[in-house]
Amino acid sequence: MKQTSILAATLSPLLLVASCGATGSGDSAQTQGAAQAGDWDGEFAITEHGSFAEPWAAAFIPGTQMLFVTEKAGSAKIVNTANDRQLDVTGLPAVDYGGQGGLGDVAFLPSESDNSVGTRTIYLTWAEAGDGDTRGAALGRGQLVCAQATACQIEGLEIIWRQAPKVTGRGHYSHRIAFSPDGEHIFLASGERQKMEPSQDEQSHLGKIVRLELDGTPAGDGAIDGSLPDIWSMGHRNILGMDFDAQGRLWEVEHGPAGGDELNLVQKGANYGWPLRSNGEHYDGGAITDHSADDGFAKAAIGWTPVIAPGSMTFYTGDLFDGLAGNLLIAGLKSQAIVRVAIDGETATETARYDMGARIREIVEGPDGALWVLEDGEGGRLLELRPG
Numbered sequence: 556m557k558q559t560s561i562l563a564a565t566l567s568p569l570l571l572v573a574s575c576g577a578t579g580s581g582d583s584a585q586t587q588g589a590a591q592a593g594d595w596d597g598e599f600a601i602t603e604h605g606s607f608a609e610p611w612a613a614a615f616i617p618g619t620q621m622l623f624v625t626e627k628a629g630s631a632k633i634v635n636t637a638n639d640r641q642l643d644v645t646g647l648p649a650v651d652y653g654g655q656g657g658l659g660d661v662a663f664l665p666s667e668s669d670n671s672v673g674t675r676t677i678y679l680t681w682a683e684a685g686d687g688d689t690r691g692a693a694l695g696r697g698q699l700v701c702a703q704a705t706a707c708q709i710e711g712l713e714i715i716w717r718q719a720p721k722v723t724g725r726g727h728y729s730h731r732i733a734f735s736p737d738g739e740h741i742f743l744a745s746g747e748r749q750k751m752e753p754s755q756d757e758q759s760h761l762g763k764i765v766r767l768e769l770d771g772t773p774a775g776d777g778a779i780d781g782s783l784p785d786i787w788s789m790g791h792r793n794i795l796g797m798d799f800d801a802q803g804r805l806w807e808v809e810h811g812p813a814g815g816d817e818l819n820l821v822q823k824g825a826n827y828g829w830p831l832r833s834n835g836e837h838y839d840g841g842a843i844t845d846h847s848a849d850d851g852f853a854k855a856a857i858g859w860t861p862v863i864a865p866g867s868m869t870f871y872t873g874d875l876f877d878g879l880a881g882n883l884l885i886a887g888l889k890s891q892a893i894v895r896v897a898i899d900g901e902t903a904t905e906t907a908r909y910d911m912g913a914r915i916r917e918i919v920e921g922p923d924g925a926l927w928v929l930e931d932g933e934g935g936r937l938l939e940l941r942p943g
Contacts, residue, residue: 873924
């Protein structure tokens with residue numbers, strides 16, 4: 556366990572950003588400022604808790620200090636954050652590893668919150684190979700059993716949802732999981748797999764958010780006329796963060812092309828425009844029509860150009876960091892930062908960026924309100940962040 560302290564001077568200055576509405580941009584005019592009186596001052600004390608092979612996602616087992624970490628090539632570890640002891644995990648699915656694909660997100664049934672690990676219902680996502688040179692995202696459910704001192708096993712893992720259709724390529728799976736506030740439904744991000752046009756096809760899962768029962772069956776009859784029964788919203792590109800705020804509203808953050816990363820308030824049946832609308836452009840410089848007030852598509856709460864390249868996001872609910880409760884924290888890949896966003900109704904405002912000096916893949920809140928982040932890539936470190 557290695558401890559360091561990062562002072563405000565080594566972080567990016569606290570950036571006070573003009574409120575960003577439907578046409579807002581994350582690179583709007585910025586001025587340096589200080590935290591409000593009584594609020595956390597923006598300094599982190601950082602403790603290192605080991606490193607991992609291409610870590611992708613993490614989740615605390617509810618009611619415990621045990622952190623489950625997925626590694627993209629298909630392995631996983633459970634970290635006892637009290638002593639840094641790592642447990643091996645067996646019973647994981649076969650994944651199609653390559654590009655952006657492999658083992659993805661992890662989530663635990665919120666209603667199971669005993670203070671011992673025992674047996675827990677676990678959900679995992681991954682890239683699954685199909686016929687020929689095709690693949691797609693899959694969601695599986697099983698039982699995590701920790702009966703040994705050094706290892707845990709996933710038993711009875713079965714696929715309960717598959718992205719359809721499977722297509723070529725190894726990008727834009729998204730496959731992030733969020734439980735509804737009542738714990739009764741699963742919202743799952745289904746990326747457009749770099750195929751673009753299927754985002755506007757109501758009979759394709761690509762470029763959608765789907766709403767499922769806990770067993771993976773569609774929850775309802777579809778939120779869009781003529782759509783597959785599990786589709787909740789459409790017109791998405793590559794969602795890599797998704798969470799509910801304290802008011803029970805679902806937000807998501809997604810990658811744009813060259814420019815145009817978006818934070819969206821997710822509304823039932825809404826169409827967010829991709830690839831017909833984006834405030835970015837194609838990687839080859841080709842133009843994409845910008846969003847406009849009367850184009851019929853849902854508008855981003857914040858758009859970022861230059862991009863932040865989000866890795867994940869979480870709404871902070873604790874009280875360890877004064878003044879942070881209710882704020883959205885986004886893990887930044889290209890931005891190599893934690894991006895802080897204040898939410899007021901349906902308005903989102905970027906208020907700070909905290910420079911981490913590395914690509915940040917994942918951010919989660921621990922049981923006592925500490926923040927835990929995973930660096931991206933081979934040897935990515937697990938870092939515990941507390942007020943400095």
